Each structure stands twice: as structure tokens, then as C-alpha cells.
Amino acid sequence: MISLVLLVGLFGCTLGLYRPDVTAGREAVGLYRPDVAVSREAAARIVGQSQDGPNVDGSYSWGYETDNGISAKESGRPKAADVLEVQGEVGYTDQDGTPIxxxxxxxxxxxxxxxxxxxxxxxxxxxxxxxxEYNAQHPEEDDSQVQPVVGGYRQRIQ
Incomplete structure (x- = not known):
């Protein structure tokens, strides 16, 4: 009986930490953390999105843009049997206002x-x-075949 009361009490405490998350403008259940502010990035909405593929030839492309200025796009295609060629770009504004x-x-x-x-x-x-440049012009002075010997003297390997 005591374990049942403890289990119900623990469940009630856990349930009390959850609330609807309306800070992002949508109904979602999230962990209630009054000490953590919702950042602009956490509340970003996708305003544009595209996706093509994967296609029969192995090519693909995708892209998205958010309302806070984050954007990304990528495209890829097989170049050889085991080589995929991918091109893309990512853009956003850094915390100090620098565009990246x-x-x-x-x-x-x-x-x-x-x-x-x-x-x-x-x-x-x-x-x-x-x-x-000197080393390239004087290959005869290559010391890579010289081995250090005890006492600090070097001896050429035969």
C-alpha cells in the first residue's frame, strides 16, 4: 500500500512539471521551466521548404528558410559508382549580429x-x-638518410 501511495505521489509531482507550451504560438506539451526563456531560435517557424528526391538516378535536393533568417539548401548527385558530389550552403545571423x-x-x-x-x-x-625552395633545388643534400648516433654525431646509412 505504501509503495502505491509513493508511486501515485511521484506521478503527481512529475505531472505537475508539464504544461502546454503556448510561448511558441502552438499547443504542445513541454517541460515547464520558468527559469529558461524561450529563445527566438527555439520558436522559429519554417516559412519555406523544398525537397526533391531521392530520385532514380541518385540525385536529390532540399532547402528551407525560417522566419528568423536561418536558411539552408543542399543538392547532391552520384559522380561515380562510389562517389557522391554534394553542394550546399547555410546562412544565419550570429548572436552578435554578424551574418554567417x-x-x-x-x-x-x-x-x-x-x-x-x-x-x-x-x-x-x-x-x-x-x-x-633551396631544398627543392638541392636534392643531393637530402639528409633523410642520416641517422642520429649516440654522442650527437650523425652517420650516413649505407
Whole structure:
């Protein structure tokens, strides 16, 4: 009897945490969390959507756009027996107001993304570039066949 009372009490406490979620403008049951504000992204509605495929030839495309400015689209097609070529883009506005636009391609060369917000490697220092050029012009001085020996001296491998 005590376990039944505990089970009903636990069920009642759990049920009290749920309420209709009307903050997004639609009736849905969600976990009531008064300490968590509903963000603009959580309440976004899809205003445009398209989908084509998968087709008989293996091609497809899809896209969507939301009322808060998020958009994405992608298309793909088989390029070879085991290679799928995919192109797409994603756009949204960052929290600080910066527009983000990411364009990508994925194929036999891997995933390649382009966007102004992506970090870029620093330029190669001039001394390193000169060293690479010197090594290319003097292959006879290749030290890759040199093995370190105890005492700090190097000996050429025979």
C-alpha cells in the first residue's frame, strides 16, 4: 500500500512539471521551466521548404528558410559508382549580429567549406619558403638518410 501511495505521489509531482507550451504560438506539451526563456531560435517557424528526391538516378535536393533568417539548401548527385558530389550552403545571423554564410562542397576530395567567418592559417614565413625552395633545388643534400648516433654525431646509412 505504501509503495502505491509513493508511486501515485511521484506521478503527481512529475505531472505537475508539464504544461502546454503556448510561448511558441502552438499547443504542445513541454517541460515547464520558468527559469529558461524561450529563445527566438527555439520558436522559429519554417516559412519555406523544398525537397526533391531521392530520385532514380541518385540525385536529390532540399532547402528551407525560417522566419528568423536561418536558411539552408543542399543538392547532391552520384559522380561515380562510389562517389557522391554534394553542394550546399547555410546562412544565419550570429548572436552578435554578424551574418554567417557557409558554402560547402563534398566529393572525392573530402569536405571543403568556405566562409568569411572561418579561420584561415597564417602565411608561411619567408624564411621557411626560402628553405623549401633551396631544398627543392638541392636534392643531393637530402639528409633523410642520416641517422642520429649516440654522442650527437650523425652517420650516413649505407
Amino acid at each position: 554564410q557557409l558554402i560547402y562542397v563534398a566529393d572525392e576530395n573530402g569536405f571543403q567549406a568556405k566562409g568569411a567567418h572561418l579561420p584561415t592559417p597564417p602565411p608561411i614565413p619567408e624564411a621557411i619558403l626560402r628553405s623549401i
